[in-house]
Amino acid sequence: MKKIQVGLLGCGTVGTGVAKLLIEKKELISxxxxxxxxxxxxxxxxxxxxxxxxxEKGVLTTDAQAVINDPEIDIIVEMIGGTGIAREFIINAMDxxxxxxxxxxxxxxxxxxxxxxxxxxxxxxxxxxxxxGGCMPIIKSLRxxxxxNDIQSMTGIxxxxxxxxxxxxxxxxxxxxxxxxxxxxxxxAEADPTLDVEGFDTAHKLAIxxxxxxxxxxxxxxxxxxxxxxITPLDITFAEQFGYRIKLLAISxxxxxxxxxxxxxxxxxxxxxxANVHGSLNAVTVTGDAVGDTMLFGHGAGxxxxxxxxxxxxxxxxxxxxxxxxGRVPGLxxxxxxxxxxxxxxxxxxxxxxxxxxxxxxxxGVLSRIxxxxxxxxxxxxxxxxxxxxxxxxxxxxxLTHLAREANVMKALDRLSELDVISDRPMVIRIEDSSLNxxxxxxxxx
Amino acid sequence: MKKIQVGLLGCGTVGTGVAKLLIEKKELISxxxxxxxxxxxxxxxxxxxxxxxxxEKGVLTTDAQAVINDPEIDIIVEMIGGTGIAREFIINAMDxxxxxxxxxxxxxxxxxxxxxxxxxxxxxxxxxxxxxGGCMPIIKSLRxxxxxNDIQSMTGIxxxxxxxxxxxxxxxxxxxxxxxxxxxxxxxAEADPTLDVEGFDTAHKLAIxxxxxxxxxxxxxxxxxxxxxxITPLDITFAEQFGYRIKLLAISxxxxxxxxxxxxxxxxxxxxxxANVHGSLNAVTVTGDAVGDTMLFGHGAGxxxxxxxxxxxxxxxxxxxxxxxxGRVPGLxxxxxxxxxxxxxxxxxxxxxxxxxxxxxxxxGVLSRIxxxxxxxxxxxxxxxxxxxxxxxxxxxxxLTHLAREANVMKALDRLSELDVISDRPMVIRIEDSSLNxxxxxxxxx
Numbered sequence: 001m002k003k004i005q006v007g008l009l010g011c012g013t014v015g016t017g018v019a020k021l022l023i024e025k026k027e028l029i030s031x032x033x034x035x036x037x038x039x040x041x042x043x044x045x046x047x048x049x050x051x052x053x054x055x056e057k058g059v060l061t062t063d064a065q066a067v068i069n070d071p072e073i074d075i076i077v078e079m080i081g082g083t084g085i086a087r088e089f090i091i092n093a094m095d096x097x098x099x100x101x102x103x104x105x106x107x108x109x110x111x112x113x114x115x116x117x118x119x120x121x122x123x124x125x126x127x128x129x130x131x132x133g134g135c136m137p138i139i140k141s142l143r144x145x146x147x148x149n150d151i152q153s154m155t156g157i158x159x160x161x162x163x164x165x166x167x168x169x170x171x172x173x174x175x176x177x178x179x180x181x182x183x184x185x186x187x188x189a190e191a192d193p194t195l196d197v198e199g200f201d202t203a204h205k206l207a208i209x210x211x212x213x214x215x216x217x218x219x220x221x222x223x224x225x226x227x228x229x230x231i232t233p234l235d236i237t238f239a240e241q242f243g244y245r246i247k248l249l250a251i252s253x254x255x256x257x258x259x260x261x262x263x264x265x266x267x268x269x270x271x272x273x274x275a276n277v278h279g280s281l282n283a284v285t286v287t288g289d290a291v292g293d294t295m296l297f298g299h300g301a302g303x304x305x306x307x308x309x310x311x312x313x314x315x316x317x318x319x320x321x322x323x324x325x326x327g328r329v330p331g332l333x334x335x336x337x338x339x340x341x342x343x344x345x346x347x348x349x350x351x352x353x354x355x356x357x358x359x360x361x362x363x364x365g366v367l368s369r370i371x372x373x374x375x376x377x378x379x380x381x382x383x384x385x386x387x388x389x390x391x392x393x394x395x396x397x398x399x400l401t402h403l404a405r406e407a408n409v410m411k412a413l414d415r416l417s418e419l420d421v422i423s424d425r426p427m428v429i430r431i432e433d434s435s436l437n438x439x440x441x442x443x444x445x446x
Numbered sequence: 447m448k449k450i451q452v453g454l455l456g457c458g459t460v461g462t463g464v465a466k467l468l469i470e471k472k473e474l475i476s477x478x479x480x481x482x483x484x485x486x487x488x489x490x491x492x493x494x495x496x497x498x499x500x501x502e503k504g505v506l507t508t509d510a511q512a513v514i515n516d517p518e519i520d521i522i523v524e525m526i527g528g529t530g531i532a533r534e535f536i537i538n539a540m541d542x543x544x545x546x547x548x549x550x551x552x553x554x555x556x557x558x559x560x561x562x563x564x565x566x567x568x569x570x571x572x573x574x575x576x577x578x579g580g581c582m583p584i585i586k587s588l589r590x591x592x593x594x595n596d597i598q599s600m601t602g603i604x605x606x607x608x609x610x611x612x613x614x615x616x617x618x619x620x621x622x623x624x625x626x627x628x629x630x631x632x633x634x635a636e637a638d639p640t641l642d643v644e645g646f647d648t649a650h651k652l653a654i655x656x657x658x659x660x661x662x663x664x665x666x667x668x669x670x671x672x673x674x675x676x677i678t679p680l681d682i683t684f685a686e687q688f689g690y691r692i693k694l695l696a697i698s699x700x701x702x703x704x705x706x707x708x709x710x711x712x713x714x715x716x717x718x719x720x721a722n723v724h725g726s727l728n729a730v731t732v733t734g735d736a737v738g739d740t741m742l743f744g745h746g747a748g749x750x751x752x753x754x755x756x757x758x759x760x761x762x763x764x765x766x767x768x769x770x771x772x773g774r775v776p777g778l779x780x781x782x783x784x785x786x787x788x789x790x791x792x793x794x795x796x797x798x799x800x801x802x803x804x805x806x807x808x809x810x811g812v813l814s815r816i817x818x819x820x821x822x823x824x825x826x827x828x829x830x831x832x833x834x835x836x837x838x839x840x841x842x843x844x845x846l847t848h849l850a851r852e853a854n855v856m857k858a859l860d861r862l863s864e865l866d867v868i869s870d871r872p873m874v875i876r877i878e879d880s881s882l883n884x885x886x887x888x889x890x891x892x
Contacts, residue, residue: 017736021594021736025594025595025596025736028594028596029593029594031661031780031781031784032593032661032776032779032780032781032784033593033781034776034781129591135591135736135737135738135740136740137583137586137587137590137591140583140586140590140591141583144583144586144758144761144762145575145581145583145586145755145758146754146758147475147478147479147757147758147761148467148471148474148475148753148754148757148758148761149471149754150471150474215477215478271722273719273722273723273743276717276719276722277719288754289750290463290467290471290581290750290751290753290754291581291744291745291750291751291754291755292581292744292745292748292750292751293744293745294581294582294742294743294744294745295741295742295743295744296740296741296742296743297719297740297741297742297743298737298738298739298740298741299737299738299739299740302738304735304736304737304738305736305737305738307594307736308591308592308594308595308734308736308737309591309737311593311594312590312591312592312593312594315590315593315594316590319771319774319775320769320771320774323766323769323770323771323774324769324770324771325765325766325769325770325771325774328765328766328769328771329765330478330480333478334477334478335477335478335479335480338477338478
């Protein structure tokens with residue numbers, strides 16, 4: 001039986017999951033794959049922690065460089081994370097002719113163009129299924145299953161931390177800070193949650209998906225990113241009154257000579273399947289011109305789900321090595337010489353529906369002044385909720401718009417902030433609800 | 447650029463979709479795959495119908511055998527359906543060293559063991575992604591993405607006709623016959639709907655999934671099958687009162703030395719993601735020991751969604767041909783010599799929760815007589831709904847059970863049918879609700 005040897009760099013949570021599967025599922029894997037896949041070395045700076053695995057003698061090491069140098073190792077699995085030493089190790093491993101598997105979305109989103117190019121030049125495979133959506137086979141779907149489709153759009157809940165927090169706020173009507181603390185206590189959020197809650201992790205993932213879907217170079221910088229830290233229970237309650245839920249969505253849509261790529265809290269109809277993905281779970285819908293709407297759903301993180309995706313990449317590459325068929329599927333789905341640079345549409349050009357929540361003085365004429373400014377900026381209203389009078393102080397004033405242009409919305413809000421009847425800059429949440437567009441079309445036809 | 451030539455047998459709905467994609471998406475496919483995939487011939491008895499495609503001269507033919515014999519053709523795509531001539535053509539093509547792609551679940555469920563064995567012996571690839579769940583990559587997921595997982599269970603809505611009809615009954619509270627007529631009028635059901643509505647098509651699909659998941663030979667005959675034709679709006683209304691929806695589910699669970707494989711209308715909690723898959727759409731959840739719960743969702747049928755899955759198989763095989771890597775992934779996920787014959791658990795051994803709807807005389811003592819018989823068969827009740835008194839005639843009496851054994855349930859119902867207070871054999875619907883089990887455990891602990 002053929003043998004493929006694997007070197008693991010980084011034996012933290014996911015690295016441990018990978019090691020566990022390669023060791024404990026060796027027999028199952030070989031009964032499927034017809035090869036022995038052997039974890040020859042696992043490198044980590046910490047050899048003391050009990051990882052709940054029985055490593056054979058000599059497997060665990062602190063010397064990552066020696067693992068990379070080992071001529072018997074075919075595949076390097078990088079589970080260190082970050083864009084520093086992980087990048088060096090990967091490039092180093094490729095220079096030594098080793099195939100690479102990684103879950104490192106930050107690295108691929110920032111240095112992917114360089115890494116995939118190098119892999120192509122050297123005739124090496126790179127597996128990165130676990131970089132987006134954990135165990136969901138979204139990378140394989142885009143690279144293989146949807147090969148005959150023009151991808152029209154993608155919508156994803158790609159960060160379990162944010163989805164957990166938003167689910168918590170929705171369920172308990174607790175403020176963001178409480179939900180975040182609870183997520184941290186349960187291990188769903190890091191001590192410094194910025195990367196997750198401000199949407200950057202989601203942006204890393206969308207940068208990768210965009211390239212795969214449309215055949216463009218990876219472009220993280222132009223993705224619009226807005227996190228969830230400003231979402232209040234009040235907004236969730238109003239969303240419900242309109243039949244919506246609020247999710248942090250990664251949204252991408254193909255346009256004529258560009259594509260949309262944006263991350264922001266989004267109101268979506270409560271009966272949408274993706275609106276019913278709760279807690280730390282992930283989901284991604286892909287719309288292709290042949291398949292229509294599809295969705296994948298599963299654990300987006302965690303030791304074993306992510307480990308499972310990493311091992312599926314190891315097996316894919318092992319099959320290619322054994323069959324002499326490296327480069328079977330190009331790294332970024334398209335042939336290297338067919339990858340273009342397609343621009344991301346500036347957010348100012350977005351046309352969508354908006355939810356505004358103003359803190360307004362409860363005085364006669366306020367509504368007409370606000371709607372007047374909006375109207376001057378070509379923003380027409382679909383619904384307005386004005387909350388009952390308080391003894392004194394501002395009251396929430398909720399507005400849903402017809403299709404409006406982001407640039408106009410931002411200009412109008414600047415103008416509105418000058419009005420003395422509004423306390424703060426309003427809360428703005430973008431709405432994705434295609435049924436609203438139809439409704440507008442109907443009104444237009446009248 | 448490498449060229450792979452394809453021969454299509456059968457140019458009906460899905461065959462036309464395949465032809466459309468191979469012709470119209472040739473450029474997109476080659477920009478991804480780096481090969482030219484050419485539809486050399488499409489055979490059909492009907493050359494007259496306008497299929498909305500411009501075939502090049504000589505592509506369309508009535509001579510399927512000539513297509514199979516053509517030495518330039520690498521891959522035969524069988525889109526005829528059924529277990530007769532389709533089987534002959536496939537074996538014939540394999541005898542000529544041609545790889546095969548098919549969407550024919552009936553054929554694979556009944557002759558798959560023979561066909562996969564022959565392919566293995568001849569060193570040929572068989573693609574069949576489109577046989578289960580249309581465009582959803584469930585076959586690829588089980589064969590590749592979940593390679594490191596022991597599959598613990600699968601639950602699928604795998605027949606769009608049934609899901610459409612059940613969605614219709616739920617939405618309109620119309621009887622089965624009306625919903626069926628509407629499905630037929632809209633093209634979601636055949637003139638003879640038996641294969642779909644009685645669950646046989648779903649069983650074909652589950653037979654394939656079971657083999658893939660557990661490494662067993664395909665065994666259609668022992669799958670328990672019950673269709674949806676007896677479901678009434680009344681049952682749907684009562685299901686709602688208990689927080690359930692009714693779906694025709696394909697259910698499979700791994701047990702110690704066997705596995706469950708059953709198709710029947712099932713009550714599932716309304717907040718389950720799969721309970722929210724409506725209309726003709728399909729979904730399948732797979733639970734693996736590493737990944738936990740995952741779900742795929744999409745169009746389970748239709749010209750372009752199914753065509754897309756077929757083309758993804760063609761591309762996969764083309765990549766293997768070009769790379770000299772045929773048999774890269776074994777046909778049924780496991781190596782041929784590792785495939786066992788694992789028995790399907792007899793339905794009599796099933797332990798689950800049940801919903802009964804009796805038509806009972808509204809007389810004193812009826813409830814105690816019925817529950818007495820159930821109790822004698824070790825069936826204890828969780829909930830009872832007795833509907834208000836009618837002027838005369840039977841009234842519905844609804845019961846939900848704690849965990850009970852199917853064999854006992856059937857015996858009890860036989861005994862109950864002898865009682866003079868019950869009009870007909872009751873409606874029985876199995877419930878899948880793991881939260882009920884926990885609840886029972888709690889009661890037991892008291």
